Amino acid sequence: MTELQSRGTYTFWYYVPSLGAAVIFLLLFIVLTGLHCWKLFTTRTWFCISFTLGGVFEIIGYIGRAAAHSNTTAMGPYIVSNMFILLGPTLFAASIYMTLGRIIRSVKGEHLSVIRISRLTKTFVWGDVLSFVVQGNSSGLSVLGYPLYAKLCVIVGLVIQLISFAIFWLTAVVFGKRIARSPTTESCNRDLPWQQSLHMLYAVSSLVLVRSIFRIIEYVMGNDGYPLQHEWTMYIFDSVPMAIVMLIFYIWYPNRLQRSAGQSMSISREFPSPFVLKERDRRTSKVSAEP
Incomplete structure (x- = not known):
């Protein structure tokens, strides 16, 4: 039987990590990541590549x-x-953020978004990148012998992720309520699964929020806190929610949104709106009137 040991004055683990639990979730994430790889390449939904990479991080x-x-x-x-399990959800977040932008574009609901659509994805993805970089630096600080600074980096990165996801969740909810009150023509198209995708975002965002709150509590309480002293807390509040996130995202994969958005842009170019036609006629008249 494996016994818990410490290395000098620094203790990495406060329990012997369960081999059985690690193998179960390793196999689970291998299966889920394999399904996401298959879905990614068969549907060519390339904005979801970061989500698949998040599954690879979980496996590692x-x-x-x-x-x-x-x-x-x-x-x-x-x-x-620590680092790959910690950073995996950050990669999930990038694809989740981009999905909302595609939902809004697919139903022509740009005017109903709290944040301008041209800035929506960029705002949240850059916040996600910042969270990833800050948390990623903690591993280097740990190796260099600065555990306190490493812990602060993780907490700051998780707080950035939590704030970003909370704002994102509110943005999605407000958009959902606005379009319910003022539906667009495109939102009435029954072949476009935008409501299903929006509800999927509510679900996965809530799970990531719960996981982020747990991780912040875990690191704030420190080595003497209950979460770091008991392994089950990590599996219940991190491993299980992230496996569910991957499953939900796979079942309601946003590949049809990508096709619909592309078709909408193609149609708008072939059949411009009356405003565009009016503006084009005005410019043509102005040019022909010039000597």
Whole structure:
């Protein structure tokens, strides 16, 4: 039976990581990531590539966790496990943010968005990138022997992610209420699954928010806190929610939104709106009137 050991004055683990639990979630994320890879390449929904990469991060993280079972003093498995499991949801978030932009464009609801559509995706994705970079730096600080600064980096990164996701969730909810009150012609198209995709975003965003809140509490409470002393908390509030996020996103994959958005743009170019035609006629008249 593996015994818990410490390395000098620094303790990586406060329990022996469960090999069984690590292998179960490793296999689960391998299956889910494989399904996402298949869906990504068969539907060519390329904006979801970061979501699939998030699944790869989860796989790597649980490989590290399984390796740590037999050696709780090794730094490598500890860092791999912590960082890749920590950063996986950040990659999920990038595709989740981009999905909302495609929903809004597909129903021509730009005027109903709280944030201008041209800035919507960029705003949240850049916040996501900032969160990823800040949290990613914590591993380097841990290796260099600055655990306190590493912990602060993780907390700051998680807070950025939490704020970003909270604002995103509110933006999605407000848009949903506005378009329900003032539906566009495109939103009445029954072949366009925008409502289904919007509800999917509500669900996955809520799960990521719960996971982010748990992670912040975990790191704020520190090594003496209950979460870091008991392994089950990580599986219940991180592993399970993220597996559900991958499953929900796969079932209601937003590939039809991408085709609909592309068709809408194509139609708008072939059949311009009356305003565009009027503006074009005005410019033509102005040019022909010139000597």
